[in-house]
Structure formats: C-alpha cells, structure tokens
Amino acid sequence: MKISMAHGAGGEIMQGLISDIILSNIKNKNVNGGIGLGELDDGATIPFGEYEIVISTDSHTVDPIFFPGGDIGKLSITGTVNDVSVMGAKPLAIANAMVISEGFTSEEFEKIIKSMGEACTEAGVALVTGDTKVMEKDKLDKIVISTTGIGIAKKGEITSDASLEVGNKIILTGSVGDHGIALMSYREGFGFETDLKSDVAPVWEMIEKALEIGGVNAMKDPTRGGIANALNELASKSGVGMMVYEDKIPVKEQVIAASEMLGIDPYEVANEGKVVMGVEADKAEEILEAIRSTKYGKDAQIIGEVTDDKHVIIETSLGGKRILEAPIADPVPRVC
Amino acid sequence: MKISMAHGAGGEIMQGLISDIILSNIKNKNVNGGIGLGELDDGATIPFGEYEIVISTDSHTVDPIFFPGGDIGKLSITGTVNDVSVMGAKPLAIANAMVISEGFTSEEFEKIIKSMGEACTEAGVALVTGDTKVMEKDKLDKIVISTTGIGIAKKGEITSDASLEVGNKIILTGSVGDHGIALMSYREGFGFETDLKSDVAPVWEMIEKALEIGGVNAMKDPTRGGIANALNELASKSGVGMMVYEDKIPVKEQVIAASEMLGIDPYEVANEGKVVMGVEADKAEEILEAIRSTKYGKDAQIIGEVTDDKHVIIETSLGGKRILEAPIADPVPRVC
Numbered sequence: 001m002k003i004s005m006a007h008g009a010g011g012e013i014m015q016g017l018i019s020d021i022i023l024s025n026i027k028n029k030n031v032n033g034g035i036g037l038g039e040l041d042d043g044a045t046i047p048f049g050e051y052e053i054v055i056s057t058d059s060h061t062v063d064p065i066f067f068p069g070g071d072i073g074k075l076s077i078t079g080t081v082n083d084v085s086v087m088g089a090k091p092l093a094i095a096n097a098m099v100i101s102e103g104f105t106s107e108e109f110e111k112i113i114k115s116m117g118e119a120c121t122e123a124g125v126a127l128v129t130g131d132t133k134v135m136e137k138d139k140l141d142k143i144v145i146s147t148t149g150i151g152i153a154k155k156g157e158i159t160s161d162a163s164l165e166v167g168n169k170i171i172l173t174g175s176v177g178d179h180g181i182a183l184m185s186y187r188e189g190f191g192f193e194t195d196l197k198s199d200v201a202p203v204w205e206m207i208e209k210a211l212e213i214g215g216v217n218a219m220k221d222p223t224r225g226g227i228a229n230a231l232n233e234l235a236s237k238s239g240v241g242m243m244v245y246e247d248k249i250p251v252k253e254q255v256i257a258a259s260e261m262l263g264i265d266p267y268e269v270a271n272e273g274k275v276v277m278g279v280e281a282d283k284a285e286e287i288l289e290a291i292r293s294t295k296y297g298k299d300a301q302i303i304g305e306v307t308d309d310k311h312v313i314i315e316t317s318l319g320g321k322r323i324l325e326a327p328i329a330d331p332v333p334r335v336c
Numbered sequence: 337m338k339i340s341m342a343h344g345a346g347g348e349i350m351q352g353l354i355s356d357i358i359l360s361n362i363k364n365k366n367v368n369g370g371i372g373l374g375e376l377d378d379g380a381t382i383p384f385g386e387y388e389i390v391i392s393t394d395s396h397t398v399d400p401i402f403f404p405g406g407d408i409g410k411l412s413i414t415g416t417v418n419d420v421s422v423m424g425a426k427p428l429a430i431a432n433a434m435v436i437s438e439g440f441t442s443e444e445f446e447k448i449i450k451s452m453g454e455a456c457t458e459a460g461v462a463l464v465t466g467d468t469k470v471m472e473k474d475k476l477d478k479i480v481i482s483t484t485g486i487g488i489a490k491k492g493e494i495t496s497d498a499s500l501e502v503g504n505k506i507i508l509t510g511s512v513g514d515h516g517i518a519l520m521s522y523r524e525g526f527g528f529e530t531d532l533k534s535d536v537a538p539v540w541e542m543i544e545k546a547l548e549i550g551g552v553n554a555m556k557d558p559t560r561g562g563i564a565n566a567l568n569e570l571a572s573k574s575g576v577g578m579m580v581y582e583d584k585i586p587v588k589e590q591v592i593a594a595s596e597m598l599g600i601d602p603y604e605v606a607n608e609g610k611v612v613m614g615v616e617a618d619k620a621e622e623i624l625e626a627i628r629s630t631k632y633g634k635d636a637q638i639i640g641e642v643t644d645d646k647h648v649i650i651e652t653s654l655g656g657k658r659i660l661e662a663p664i665a666d667p668v669p670r671v672c
C-alpha cells in the first residue's frame with residue numbers, strides 16, 4: 001500500500017493507519033498506567049504523585065504558511081497548547097522542532113519565530129527547548145514545525161475524550177469551519193475572496209472557567225475532520241450517541257457561502273480555536289455563561305445532548321434528522 | 337539572508353541562527369526558573385516540587401533513512417532518550433510526530449515503526465502519543481520524524497552542560513565518528529565499502545551507573561558536530577578549558593580510513609550512542625570501570641582533564657599541541 005494524502009487528514013483513513021501499523025507494533029504504550037497510545041486521546045498523561053504530567057505533540061505542515069488570521073508559527077504553538085488544554089491541564093512549556101528548506105529566507109523565518117513568541121506570550125507558556133534541521137530545497141517545501149506541549153494537572157482533573165455520560169449537554173465554544181475555509185479561500189485558484197479569518201486561538205481560558213465550575217466530563221478540540229470527527233470520536237469512545245441541533249451550531253455566513261462554492265461540509269473542516277465538551281446537564285447553563293464571558297467564547301452554544309443511541313444524529317432546522325458520520329478525511333488538504 | 341544546509345548542521349552557523357533569531361524573539365524562555373531556552377542545554381527542565389521534569393526534542397531528517405546499524409526510527413527514539421539522559425534524568429515517555437511523503441510505502445513505514453517499538457523497549461520508554469501528517473510527494477522527500485522525550489529526575493540530580501570544574505576528568509564512553517562515517521560510506525557515489533555500523537544506542541545505562549557513583553558534573557551527547565562541538569560547548573559554557581590526549585580517543589580503523597578518503601575530521605562527525613562527561617578526578621577511575629561494565633561502554637576512556645585555559649587543547653601522540661576548534665558545521669549533511 002502507498003501512503004496517500006488522506007492518511008494524514010485526521011479521519012477514518014488515518015485512524016486505520018494508526019491502528020493497523022502503529023498500535024500493533026508498539027509494546028510500551030503508557031507510563032504507570034497513565035493515558036497513553038492505546039487511548040488515542042488528544043495527548044498522554046504521566047501519573048506523578050498527586051499530579052499528572054500531560055504531553056501532546058503535533059507536526060505542522062499547513063499550506064500556505066501565512067494565511068488570513070495567522071501563520072504556521074502561531075498555529076504550531078496554539079494547536080499544541082490546545083491539545084494539552086482539552087486534556088484538562090494548564091499548558092506550561094513548549095518544545096519546538098523545526099525543519100527548514102534550504103533557501104528559505106531568514107526574514108520569513110524571523111516572522112514565524114516572532115509569531116511563535118507572541119502566541120507563547122498570549123497562551124502563557126514558555127518555549128523552553130527545540131531543534132533545527134535543514135533539508136535540501138528539492139527535498140522539503142518551506143518549513144515543518146513540530147511542537148510538543150507539557151502541562152500539569154492535579155490527579156482527578158484530567159478530562160479524557162471517552163467519558164461522556166447519557167444526559168450530558170454538548171457545548172461548542174464558537175463558530176465552526178473558519179480555519180479550514182479561510183485557508184481554502186486564500187489558496188490560489190479558487191476564484192473567490194472573503195474577509196474570513198482563521199479562528200486560531202488558545203482555548204485554555206475557556207476551559208479553565210468551565211473546570212472551575214465543575215461537571216466537565218469530556219473535551220476535544222475539533223481540528224482535522226472538524227466537529228463531525230470530534231463529536232463522533234467523543235461518542236464512540238464513550239459508547240454513547242448524541243442528538244445535536246443544526247440551528248444551534250454557529251456557522252459564519254462567509255463559511256456557508258464558501259463551503260457551498262467549494263462543495264465542502266463545514267462540519268468536516270478543521271477549527272483551531274474551538275472546544276466541544278460534554279458537561280453535566282445541571283451545570284450546562286452556568287458553564288455556558290462562564291465560557292461566553294471569555295475572549296474567544298462569546299459565541300458558545302449548547303448544541304445538543306448525549307443519548308444512549310450509538311450514532312451522532314443531527315436535527316436540521318426543518319426538523320429532519322440525519323446521521324452525522326465521522327469523515328473519511330478532512331476535505332481540506334494540509335490544513336494544519 | 338537565505339537558510340543554508342549549514343544552518344541545520346549543529347555547529348557555529350546554527351548557533352548563530354538560534355541566537356540571532358530565536359533567542360531574541362522569544363520572551364518566555366523557562367518555567368519556574370528551570371533550565372530553558374536561554375541555557376541551550378540538551379533539553380529543558382520544569383522544577384516540580386522535589387523533582388524536575390526533563391523535556392527534549394529533535395526532528396530527524398537522516399539520509400538515507402535505512403543505514404548500516406539502524407534506521408530513522410531507531411535513531412529518532414534513541415537520539416531523544418539520549419538527550420533526556422545527558423540531562424541526568426531517566427527517560428520515561430516519547431511523543432512521536434511523523435510527516436510522511438505521499439506515495440511512501442506502508443511496508444517501509446511499518447519497518448520504521450517496528451524499529452521505533454524495539455528501540456522503545458530497549459530504552460525502557462513508552463511511546464505515549466503522536467501525530468501523523470502527509471505532504472505531497474513533490475513537497476517532502478520520504479519521512480521526517482520529530483520525537484520529544486520526557487524524563488524525571490530528583491531535584492539536584494540534573495546535570496547541566498555548563499558545570500565543569502577545573503581539575504575534572506573527561507570521560508568519553510567509546511569510539512568516535514562511527515555514525516557519521518557509516519552514513520557517508522553507505523551513501524551512493526563514494527566508491528568505497530566498509531563494514532562500519534552506526535553506533536546508535538541508548539546511553540542511559542552508562543549514565544545511571546555513573547550517577548550512582550556520584551561526582552558527575554556535566555554531560556553531553558556528541559551528536560552533530562561530534563566531540564569537537566561537544567567538548568567546546570562544555571568548556572565554553574563552563575568558562576574553562578580542556579587538555580585532551582589524542583591517543584586516548586578511541587577511533588576505529590575503518591573510521592580513520594574512510595575519514596581520510598573523504599577528507600573529514602572524525603572528531604567533527606556525529607555520534608549517536610556516546611557521552612562525554614566531566615567528573616570529579618577522585619571518582620574518575622571508579623566511574624570509568626562502572627561505564628566499562630555496561631553493554632555500550634566497553635571502550636570508555638578518560639581522554640583528558642579540565643584546565644583553567646579557555647581553549648580545548650589536543651595533544652597529539654607525538655606530543656604536539658593544537659587547538660580543537662568548534663566546527664562551523666558538521667561535515668556530514670543530514671546526519672540525524
């Protein structure tokens with residue numbers, strides 16, 4: 001078999017590669033019974049006395065490297081702190097491994113580094129270590145940035161993506177599709193322009209406020225594969241279903257317009273500053289208000305609830321119901 | 337300025353890029369006063385109660401990806417656990433971010449993953465989390481693997497690379513140049529063959545034995561830039577000099593022969609299973625014996641001592657002295 005673009009696109013085809021080749025060939029999958037490779041969560045944990053160390057990593061290959069609302073530097077820091085955050089841990093430190101193409105300009109490189117610095121400052125993390133490699137110009141296009149985040153949580157505060165309970169409300173912290181559609185609309189050759197920007201932003205403040213209230217059972221950042229992927233993963237790992245209401249899911253007009261033009265489902269497209277969480281029903285309104293009081297949570301919504309079905313069902317504004325399937329692959333290539 | 341291959345080759349040119357562009361644009365460089373970006377050590381530390389969490393990262397772009405004695409998978413795990421080890425911490429967990437070229441075969445991919453699994457088992461670490469991206473075939477050659485290692489040490493056990501003291505003995509745990517020269521000799525077009533293998537191997541067992549005895553002041557794994565780079569970094573960061581004796585430095589015959597043919601200085605070439613350490617003089621013999629008792633330490637030597645000079649001086653077998661300069665760049669491109 002040959003690796004295809006879909007194997008790196010965050011949907012079922014990628015999951016297949018990971019289960020068939022990675023899970024089966026790695027013996028040591030966790031440390032001291034912490035969350036490890038076997039759980040396929042947003043990151044892993046290392047239990048340590050009264051605490052758990054959280055670690056998460058992502059390579060960033062986004063194309064183009066500068067896009068409306070951000071660049072590969074901001075995305076690399078933010079994407080990684082967000083995966084640590086949705087594990088329930090405050091992100092503290094970033095390790096930054098960069099592979100640069102020979103001939104890349106130091107001006108662009110510095111722009112990226114500045115952007116990483118600003119993103120670290122906003123997220124309150126330190127960039128503590130890194131690595132720099134260069135590949136020949138015909139061997140790598142531009143730059144790849146692999147960031148790893150470390151956070152710490154008290155034991156019992158870790159929020160897995162597999163702990164939804166029937167009756168939980170599902171909160172989505174804002175509009176969907178902005179990152180992927182902004183990227184697509186900016187790429188050459190699509191013949192339309194919008195003022196749409198990527199939503200790339202750190203989510204910790206929203207999560208911290210929610211955790212302070214309590215009753216948050218499961219979280220995920222709906223990156224590659226969008227909310228279609230995130231909702232299905234949350235449901236299937238928890239062995240439950242969901243009912244979500246289309247008219248509650250915030251989608252910007254420009255996202256709808258561009259999606260239609262491109263033939264893309266915005267629910268399957270990556271977001272870079274959003275969280276979906278399953279929370280106890282009696283805490284849902286209070287958590288929603290807390291999230292709405294934060295910088296990036298103003299458009300948060302309760303979009304549905306957890307059911308004892310096995311599917312994620314979406315009810316359209318006209319009252320029709322359909323299954324929201326897990327995508328085969330994110331429809332936007334090289335989205336993060 | 338345009339980024340050149342030398343900017344990723346571990347010597348003074350890379351150091352320049354890091355100081356000029358990275359250090360100056362990142363504000364948050366450490367967590368709670370731990371070792372951070374400013375120290376430019378093999379990794380960083382996060383002080384945490386009675387412990388320190390150690391983190392280190394490397395992207396691996398080695399060419400070719402399968403080479404005598406190893407492959408990019410083994411190298412990725414081993415290189416990273418070794419950087420955690422030379423900080424004085426037992427490596428526990430690895431995060432594994434992979435970027436694969438479209439069209440790469442799943443057979444080669446599985447070979448690499450198997451090799452990573454074996455390397456994890458040997459090093460006693462778990463592969464706990466990761467990421468998978470795919471780039472178009474004309475945008476990336478083969479595969480890039482970025483590994484991040486996490487370890488834990490008791491407070492006070494961290495071994496920086498800046499703490500040599502005058503009078504310390506310098507221990508080198510085995511022969512130099514094997515990795516880089518094996519790679520060069522295997523690459524096509526060099527017109528010679530040898531049975532030389534990369535030395536890629538985990539160094540923790542040697543370090544653990546040395547730390548049990550005590551008196552280890554500073555350590556470094558002499559990867560890109562070889563011992564010429566490692567010895568100079570140790571000396572200059574500690575504000576001291578060194579006297580090392582050429583006839584004490586183990587270099588394999590095949591390495592000498594191939595180096596001469598290629599016009600390469602084996603002292604400037606990467607190793608992937610070695611440590612240089614500065615130890616208290618009265619512990620040196622005992623530490624040497626302990627290291628020699630381990631699987632990868634049989635050829636360990638005391639190669640010199642720390643002086644109050646500012647240079648690393650090398651005394652040749654004929655008694656002549658010369659300065660061992662820090663290399664501008666590793667003479668072997670894409671060595672790790």
Ligand SMILES: Nc1ncnc2c1ncn2[C@@H]1O[C@H](COP(=O)(O)OP(=O)(O)OP(=O)(O)O)[C@@H](O)[C@H]1O
Pocket residue numbers: 010018022037039040041042043057058079083223224336432433434464465466467468
């Ligand atoms: N090469 C790999 N090695 C080990 N684990 C992997 C690898 N690729 C993915 N995983 C694991 O598979 C799961 C899914 O990974 P994925 O990258 O989709 O998560 P994510 O980082 O939350 O999403 P995104 O990358 O879209 O931001 C995670 O648990 C991740 O640790």
Ligand SMILES: Nc1ncnc2c1ncn2[C@@H]1O[C@H](COP(=O)(O)OP(=O)(O)OP(=O)(O)O)[C@@H](O)[C@H]1O
Pocket residue numbers: 096097098128129130131132346354358373375376377378379393394415419559560672
């Ligand atoms: N892109 C980067 N961002 C942040 N820090 C970096 C970056 N590149 C290198 N560094 C830092 O510079 C120092 C030297 O890095 P280097 O990669 O040479 O160390 P190493 O990993 O021990 O060696 P090698 O990569 O040859 O195995 C380290 O402290 C590293 O953290």
Ligand SMILES: [Mg+2]
Pocket residue numbers: 042083086220221223
């Ligand atoms: Mg995630």
Ligand SMILES: [Mg+2]
Pocket residue numbers: 057058079080083223
């Ligand atoms: Mg992620």
Ligand SMILES: [Mg+2]
Pocket residue numbers: 130131132393394395
């Ligand atoms: Mg490195």
Ligand SMILES: [Mg+2]
Pocket residue numbers: 378419422556557559
């Ligand atoms: Mg090192």
Ligand SMILES: [Mg+2]
Pocket residue numbers: 393394415416419559
């Ligand atoms: Mg290294």
Ligand SMILES: [Mg+2]
Pocket residue numbers: 057058059466467468
């Ligand atoms: Mg990922």
